[in-house]
Each structure stands twice: as structure tokens, then as C-alpha cells.
Amino acid sequence: MGRLIQGLVTCILIFSFSGIQASAKALKSWSNETVRHRITSFVEAVSDKHGPHYISPEQRVAVFDNDGTLWSEYPLTFQAMFSVDRLKMMAKDNPKIVNTRYLKALVEGDYAGFLKGGKRAVGDLAVKTQTGMSVREFQALGKDWVFNAIHPTKNRPYAELHYQPMIELLQYLRKHDFEIYIVSGGGATFIRTFAPEIYKIPPQNVIGSQIGMKYMYNDGQPQVLREPSLLINDDKAEKVVSIERFIGKRPIFAAGNSDGDFEMLEWTTTQDGPALGLLVHHTDVDREFAYDRGAPIAALERGLDEYKKRGWILVDMKNDWKVVYPPKNKLP
């Protein structure tokens, strides 16, 4: 009996100690104590069953933008970089596919020249490289690329170019029973190829832009095909609409990094009861990239003007994060 009690006590001690360790380790790559404390005090308040700010787990919804919020988005969003690599490969057999000056600029690495083509050039690139195949074929190509293709300046697989501090934030929210969703301007189908592995976010929690799709029976081997049309452009106010369509609940936590996320943060933080908005500010030209006002991709302007009066956290990547990316060759 004595040994049994001894064993029980040892068990309790081990469990308590892991509890303490886990709590001390939360957000360990976040160096700004004010920012860290604003996040943890919010999360603890809504999780405290006996406190005045308690929110039940099924209403504890957190939404995250992806490009520039969970991983990098330069020189182009990574889904566009995937298209660039595919376009170059397709051009080997069929050089005529590069038939506009914007695509020509692109294959020569002149990203600014490509972006001068605006939405039309981006759409043209996506249609040529990401449609006319089944969802499964597309996902196999996408996944292979994300984990194996190498970023032109960071010289690492794209899969490794996610933000270690944000992974810790996802873990911390998950530990406090938040339901975590990605709400991205990028394609949901593309993001689903890596979100489970990198972010531990399952496919059904990935919301994003959606193109036309078509079901084909195909002689007993049915497929869903990707069509050259856009159904949902999940950006700005459409992010709020997508949250209504896909979740049907109002989030209490929202994180973004550009004015494309403004309405999502606004919708989240203008309700009664506790809510938190967070903007990642790209200030780190050495470790990542630096851009905000006037940026060719993902400009942050209104967010910079209004974050204070709206009570949103502005994360200074350079000064508030101990590390940006995870160690090399180490995926979560």
C-alpha cells in the first residue's frame, strides 16, 4: 500500500511539473513582454470558467490569415511562386504558353514587371498553371512543391518559411481549446496540402479563395475538376462573408498582416464581450522582409493608421520576435 501511495504521489508530481513547464514555455519566441502579456491575459480570461470573461470552447473561434501572417509572401505569394515554377516547366514543352509581356517578365524573375499586369495577369497565370486538372492532381503537385521547392533568396524549402512564433501562438490557443481557422486570400485547396502538417490545422478548417469546380463521373472513377473561373475572392470584406459561410460563428480572435485583413479584424473586435485583433508588421529586412505602406503585395496602411484606436496589437517582427523561421530542416 505504501509503495502504491508513493507511486501515486510521484505521478501527481510529474503531471503538475509538466503543467508548469508547459505554461512557462508558451510563446517562448515572443520577446516583447507587453505583447506577450496582452495575448496571454486575453486567452486566460476567456478560458477561466469562473471568471467574468469566460467564453465557452465552442465559441472560442480564432481566425488567421495565411500569407504574411503564418508564412512569408515575398517576392510573390508562395502559391504564385508555385505557378512560376510550373509555368517554366510547362514552357519547356510549350514555349507559346508564355504569351504576354507580364508572363515573360515573370519567367525572367522580374516580379515587379509581372505585377504591373494587375489582377488580370495574376488570373491568367493561375488559370494556365492551376486549372484543367483534378483537385487531387493539383494537391499532389502543390504538396510536392511546398515541401521540396527552394525559395529564391532564403534558400530553404517554402515549407520551412513559416513563422515559429505564430506556430507557438497556434499551439497556445489550441491548448486553450480555441477552434482555429485559416481565412486566406490564397486558395483553400492549395493551403490544405500543407496546413495539417505545418500548422496542425485540418483541411475543413482552411477557408480561402475558391475557384470553379466540376464533378465528373468519369467511368466509375469520379473526380472533381478545377475550372478556370473564380467563385470566392476571399479578401477584405469577403473574408467576413466567408467566415459566415464556412463557420457561422463570430470569431473572438483574429490575426492578419495587411489591409486585406482589416474587415476580418474589425468584425472580430466590434462585438460585445472580449475579443482580440493582432497585426503582424513586417519590419525585419534581414531575417524576413520589410514592407507596409505602398507595398506591391499585401500593403498595410489603414491597419497602421487605426490599430491603436481599435485596440489591436501590432507585432513588430524585428523587435518582438526572438526568431522568425524555425531551425533549418526542422518542420513542426
Add this chain to the structure above:
Amino acid sequence: MGRLIQGLVTCILIFSFSGIQASAKALKSWSNETVRHRITSFVEAVSDKHGPHYISPEQRVAVFDNDGTLWSEYPLTFQAMFSVDRLKMMAKDNPKIVNTRYLKALVEGDYAGFLKGGKRAVGDLAVKTQTGMSVREFQALGKDWVFNAIHPTKNRPYAELHYQPMIELLQYLRKHDFEIYIVSGGGATFIRTFAPEIYKIPPQNVIGSQIGMKYMYNDGQPQVLREPSLLINDDKAEKVVSIERFIGKRPIFAAGNSDGDFEMLEWTTTQDGPALGLLVHHTDVDREFAYDRGAPIAALERGLDEYKKRGWILVDMKNDWKVVYPPKNKLP
């Protein structure tokens, strides 16, 4: 030490006994042993970690049609009956709203006359009674109606007109860690007003038709408004596409009741590995309604022709279910 062991043994006995009870109670309103066994042997096989047909919980996706599969859909789908009641109420202040012969037929209870107007009449009714308000306003109206309005012939609240055997099936699948989704031709926003309470299915697991929505800042009181346009008509092949859009996984179990569910069952049951399709056949004119070939709503024709060769279960409501609806005044 002896007492401790005795206590442990008692504990184990109690737990085992509850296990046996739970298993014996599953699907208790299902009277056809062949049907019951086909369902339970499938579910047990995919849940058996050491068996050859094991499927991990995150891939154990089950999709259910709503109208006619989880609750009744006559004399019109209940969302249309909600519109009828709203139209009558709106016509008190504004009689001119009833401005077509189809709407005139409808307010006089001539449902067949209304249905002669086809999709255009149905769309006209929906626009007049279900748009031009915020999602939250619509949901408050919808929820109040579902739980309080009385069905014209069953003389019970619509909320009570769900199928007790299907509630048991949902419980049984949930107990075996299935992820359960509704994939309905009805509006997702409407179904979300009662699915959590009646089916224990949360809003984010309700997939359905989707109309246009618009985000409005509205002086710091932002809203999402319902617009008079259709974005997704979640029927037939579009149900498969919606499954891809919203879940991003291929289901292993699908249940429906009309040819609008055919492709969803086909997509589910034409994959490698275990999968099960189930069709509810409305054969019970006394307890519910009887309809299949040539029915004005939710006809079942191709499903009847092909269910055998496709290996789908056809549930004969009259003979396979001990009860149809739950007891009066008793919601789950």
C-alpha cells in the same frame, strides 16, 4: 489492499457493463436486423484499430442530406414553409407582395399550384421573405419559427418532425468518432438555427446552399446582409463540389433520400476502401409521407433503379423503423 482490489474490480465491472448496455441500445428504433447489421458492421469495421478496414477518426467523415433524410419535407421543404408563413404575415401590411399567380396559389394552401411556377417561383418567394436583412435577424426569425410554428397536417412544431432513428444513427456515428456534416440543398444559414439543438451538429459542420452576402460596417455595428442572389445551389453534383470546398476530404458514409443526393452517395462509395451509402425511402403514408418516382419534391428514381447494383442500403421507413418522429414535446 484487498478492499482496493475489490474496488477496482467493481469499477471495471461497472464500466464494462455500461459498454455492453450502450452497444445494445444503439439504433434501437431500427427494426430491420439486416439493415441494422449492415450499418453496425461497417461502423465497427472502420473503428477497429487492429482490423483490416480501420480508418482513422479524422478520415471518418459522414455526410447527411437534411430535408427528407433527417426531417420531413412535405408539403414543401420546411424552409419554404417558413417563407409561406412570412409571406402571409408580410401580406397583411402589404397585400401587393402576393403579385404572381404562384404566390396567390401558395397563400391559399395550393402547394401544387405554387410548384408549377418552378425554380423561378421558389426563388421569388425566397427573395421576398428571406433577404434584405442581416444574417442574425434572419436566424432569429428562422429559429423562432422552427421551434414554435405548427406543421399544417402533423399538428406539431416543425422542430419535432425529425426522424428519431436518424438521431440514433448520428449518436451512434458520433460515439465512433465520426465527423458528421450536413450537406443540404437547403440554406446553410437556416439549418444552423436548429442543427446544434436537434442534431448536435455545430454550425461549422452545416453545408448547404448559399446566397449572396455583403459585409456592412454600419457605424461600428457591422453586419452581414443577405442579398437576393444565389451563390451555391447545393444539389446533385454540386453537393460533391461543396464537400470538396468545405471539408476537403472524401466521406466514407453518405445518407440521402432523393436523386439530389445521388452524386454525393456515388462520390462516397466509388473509392478504394470501406464506404457506405444509405437512402431513406419514404414509404410511410400514415406515420410520415409516401413519395418516390414522379414526386413534386425530392423524387427518388435513379436511386431506386441503382441502389442494389451500387450496394447502397435502401431504408423502408414503414417497415424498417419502429418509430418515425420522437415522442411529442420531447426534443433531443
